[in-house]
Amino acid sequence: MDDVTYTKGIYTATATARPLDGGQFQGVVSLDRDDPDDPENMVYEVETTSASEQEALDEAKALAHRILGEIEL
Template sequence: MAAVQYRKADWIAQADIQELADGRYQGVVMMSHELGADSEDTRHEVEAPSDSPEQALEQAVALAHRLLADVAR
């Protein structure tokens, strides 16, 4: 389950983190576009890993906001 979820029209952005093998953390965002009975899912990752889960989640939330802003254009 996502740590944070945002919705804009028929788009959902779920921001979360994953722990990497080296002990750092990666922010990830799953974008879903609901199309009636179907949905289209796309995974996006924050470019740079973080040393803390809190920082990784902050970066994932920022990415989720940017992605939702882009789909609104």
């Protein structure tokens, strides 16, 4: 499944789903700050697991929206 990318100012959030043991999936968001003087990369994990890759990706997309919504430029 393809990753989904969102951008706000110098921040880029990439939402993805990763497989876990037992056939479960977890949503993950990678947040990158594109600042040549002070780059930053943070990884956020959705707290719950999902039975399907699509559900995990949907949870990751929601998390990415929340993270970017909290950023003040």
